[in-house]
Amino acid sequence: MTSSGSPSDVASGDVVLVVVDHQGTTVRNPALELLTAARAIGRPEAVWLGGDAPAGAALETLGTHGAGVVHHLAVDPGGLLPAQVAQVLRVAVEATGARTVLLTSTFENKEASAHLAFHLGAGLVVDAAGVERDDDGALVTVQQAFAGTWTLRSVVTAEHAVVALKANAVPAEVVDGAPVPQVVAHPVVADASVGGATLVERTERPVSERPSLTEAQVVVVGGRGTNGDFSAVEDLADALGGAVGATRVATDEGWIGHEAQIGQTGVTVSPRLYVGAGVSGAVHHRGGMQSSGTIVAINNDPEAPIFEIADYGIVGDLTTVLPQTAAEVRRLRAESGEA
Amino acid sequence: MKIVVCVKHVPDVQADRRFTDDGLVDRTQGDGTLNELDENAVEAALALAEAHGGEVVALTMGPADAEDAVRRALQMGADQAVHVQDDALAGSDVFATAAVLAAAVRRLGEDAPVDLVVTGMAALDGLMSVVPSLLAAELGTSQATLAAELAVEDGAVRVRRDLDDATEVVRAPLPAVVSVTDQSNQPRYPNFKGIMAARKKPVTTWSLADLGVDAGAVGAAGARTRVLQATPRPPRENRVLVTDDGGAGTQLAAYLVQNRLV
Ligand SMILES: Cc1cc2nc3c(=O)[nH]c(=O)nc-3n(C[C@H](O)[C@H](O)[C@H](O)COP(=O)(O)OP(=O)(O)OC[C@H]3O[C@@H](n4cnc5c(N)ncnc54)[C@H](O)[C@@H]3O)c2cc1C
Ligand SMILES: Nc1ncnc2c1ncn2[C@@H]1O[C@H](COP(=O)(O)O)[C@@H](O)[C@H]1O
Numbered sequence: 001m002t003s004s005g006s007p008s009d010v011a012s013g014d015v016v017l018v019v020v021d022h023q024g025t026t027v028r029n030p031a032l033e034l035l036t037a038a039r040a041i042g043r044p045e046a047v048w049l050g051g052d053a054p055a056g057a058a059l060e061t062l063g064t065h066g067a068g069v070v071h072h073l074a075v076d077p078g079g080l081l082p083a084q085v086a087q088v089l090r091v092a093v094e095a096t097g098a099r100t101v102l103l104t105s106t107f108e109n110k111e112a113s114a115h116l117a118f119h120l121g122a123g124l125v126v127d128a129a130g131v132e133r134d135d136d137g138a139l140v141t142v143q144q145a146f147a148g149t150w151t152l153r154s155v156v157t158a159e160h161a162v163v164a165l166k167a168n169a170v171p172a173e174v175v176d177g178a179p180v181p182q183v184v185a186h187p188v189v190a191d192a193s194v195g196g197a198t199l200v201e202r203t204e205r206p207v208s209e210r211p212s213l214t215e216a217q218v219v220v221v222g223g224r225g226t227n228g229d230f231s232a233v234e235d236l237a238d239a240l241g242g243a244v245g246a247t248r249v250a251t252d253e254g255w256i257g258h259e260a261q262i263g264q265t266g267v268t269v270s271p272r273l274y275v276g277a278g279v280s281g282a283v284h285h286r287g288g289m290q291s292s293g294t295i296v297a298i299n300n301d302p303e304a305p306i307f308e309i310a311d312y313g314i315v316g317d318l319t320t321v322l323p324q325t326a327a328e329v330r331r332l333r334a335e336s337g338e339a
Numbered sequence: 340m341k342i343v344v345c346v347k348h349v350p351d352v353q354a355d356r357r358f359t360d361d362g363l364v365d366r367t368q369g370d371g372t373l374n375e376l377d378e379n380a381v382e383a384a385l386a387l388a389e390a391h392g393g394e395v396v397a398l399t400m401g402p403a404d405a406e407d408a409v410r411r412a413l414q415m416g417a418d419q420a421v422h423v424q425d426d427a428l429a430g431s432d433v434f435a436t437a438a439v440l441a442a443a444v445r446r447l448g449e450d451a452p453v454d455l456v457v458t459g460m461a462a463l464d465g466l467m468s469v470v471p472s473l474l475a476a477e478l479g480t481s482q483a484t485l486a487a488e489l490a491v492e493d494g495a496v497r498v499r500r501d502l503d504d505a506t507e508v509v510r511a512p513l514p515a516v517v518s519v520t521d522q523s524n525q526p527r528y529p530n531f532k533g534i535m536a537a538r539k540k541p542v543t544t545w546s547l548a549d550l551g552v553d554a555g556a557v558g559a560a561g562a563r564t565r566v567l568q569a570t571p572r573p574p575r576e577n578r579v580l581v582t583d584d585g586g587a588g589t590q591l592a593a594y595l596v597q598n599r600l601v
Contacts, residue, residue: 078505111471114472117563118472118473151569152358156563157563196481197509197510212503294598302580309575314582316583316587
């Protein structure tokens with residue numbers, strides 16, 4: 001991603017609030033990507049929702065990725081509905097006078113973004129793949145549309161902007177010699193009755209040993225062609241240090257949890273490497289993976305539509321190709337001494 | 340119960356979808372359909388009306404063709420339909436869309452209050468998934484979105500929603516806005532009887548003036564974002580297709596290493 005020629009001083013001085021995605025005290029990678037992206041469009045300041053303020057390694061990481069200040073809002077985001085999250089975020093927007101807010105583009109955040117933009121009168125862009133400034137300092141976003149077959153560049157014409165960025169859109173980069181950010185606490189009272197809805201119950205899914213699907217640099221996906229046996233898919237994912245994904249057919253069949261579904265009605269992924277095995281490449285599935293860096297497909301039908309978008313296609317049986325690939329990857333790694 | 344179900348007319352996902360030179364979704368190809376995910380919304384609305392009694396009104400905002408979307412909802416079993424159509428709406432963003440849909444819901448509530456607004460989880464053209472939240476904000480009601488399961492009981496709607504890292508149960512007192520996912524039900528297919536009956540069902544057309552919405556606040560003029568450029572993605576280069584002769588897995592591993600993907 002490039003920032004345009006010479007962003008005006010006003011633009012580079014503008015506070016850009018970055019809502020930090022974190023798991024307990026661990027900052028998740030997409031938050032670091034957002035901070036990196038924010039540096040190209042202004043002066044990033046982090047917003048941390050959580051019982052405790054970030055400290056130690058978490059605070060340092062936010063600093064090394066460009067956050068000059070961390071705004072702490074003492075509420076548990078897991079206990080809030082989207083309208084309430086927006087209400088809490090408004091406290092930070094008002095306190096800083098920030099005109100731009102960046103979030104990670106999850107379903108929950110898209111809803112919170114909508115409420116926040118509604119109240120700020122802001123322009124709203126979700127599932128963005130990049131942000132930059134035009135020569136006049138206006139915010140420009142890049143998005144993929146129509147199952148990744150089109151690229152849109154849009155300018156935000158409102159004074160405020162709320163942008164939800166996809167994970168893996170911008171690689172996280174550190175700033176040399178960045179100081180540990182200052183933490184500013186803001187009083188918050190989350191109105192339990194925004195709109196009158198209540199969160200009756202929230203069950204966190206157990207954290208997997210594998211990287212999370214949206215954040216992973218490598219995703220190995222199984223479809224109907226696995227016939228229900230995901231072991232070869234999982235094994236290759238582990239050999240590559242990747243996450244496991246699935247098509248809707250595979251999740252509907254109950255072969256793997258619904259949270260693994262990639263596509264228009266599931267998770268959107270943009271890993272460096274996508275491997276699809278026994279996946280036909282239906283448009284609904286493509287919508288969630290077509291912006292991946294390199295696409296590899298293994299399918300025994302040479303006519304499968306996924307071959308139209310694959311960088312590397314293998315017409316073959318996944319039950320032989322996957323284990324062979326995994327074994328060879330492990331062997332090559334051992335050979336190069338990084339096993 | 341009075342239920343309004345919002346349905347959108349979108350270009351068929353299986354067709355060659357395009358943007359116009361102005362960066363708007365090209366809706367002139369004539370291959371538009373009811374947004375597939377709104378079939379789930381219609382199904383949810385019909386099932387609730389069947390279980391609790393009441394009426395289902397299908398609501399759409401869009402150009403002339405959009406009437407097809409509410410027609411399809413009528414064929415599935417909705418009782419009546421409203422089509423908001425006005426030249427000033429071209430180029431509307433999600434805020435204008437929500438404001439106009441909310442104005443139509445309020446107008447529909449003048450004779451008997453609307454208890455529930457049901458929407459799909461996303462329109463398959465823009466895939467924003469934000470109109471339901473904006474509708475709730477416009478109407479000042481509670482929301483229970485992305486329902487994989489829903490039920491109305493004790494004057495509230497209760498939904499289960501599956502998010503990336505958690506599953507939630509949300510209770511929203513009526514009136515409320517709910518959006519439903521494609522996991523929530525299996526949409527019924529209109530039968531011959533339904534198709535015939537739909538011909539006699541009323542479709543009311545409202546303009547912005549009918550709704551008292553200021554034309555300057557909607558359409559391209561009122562939009563808070565403007566598309567600068569829409570470009571088709573160039574085809575991927577250097578694509579390789581091999582047929583497994585027994586060593587394709589080994590070759591793939593070499594390719595991955597060569598391209599520093601491992
Ligand atoms: C509203 C709506 C939303 C949807 N949303 C999504 C979504 O978000 N995500 C999604 O994935 N789908 C979604 N779908 C479903 C989508 O349309 C397809 O049905 C689905 O993606 C197909 O899954 P598949 O590729 O696993 O199965 P299939 O299309 O059946 O393909 C299986 C493939 O496996 C190959 N195969 C079989 N055996 C082998 C073998 N031994 N080795 C190698 N290859 C083999 C076959 O040749 C075939 O190409 C949605 C559908 C609708 C209507
Ligand atoms: N123009 C429209 N007319 C009627 N309903 C709409 C319109 N746009 C969006 N919706 C509803 O809002 C849902 C989510 O849309 P979106 O936020 O655009 O992805 C859709 O599934 C529809 O139910």
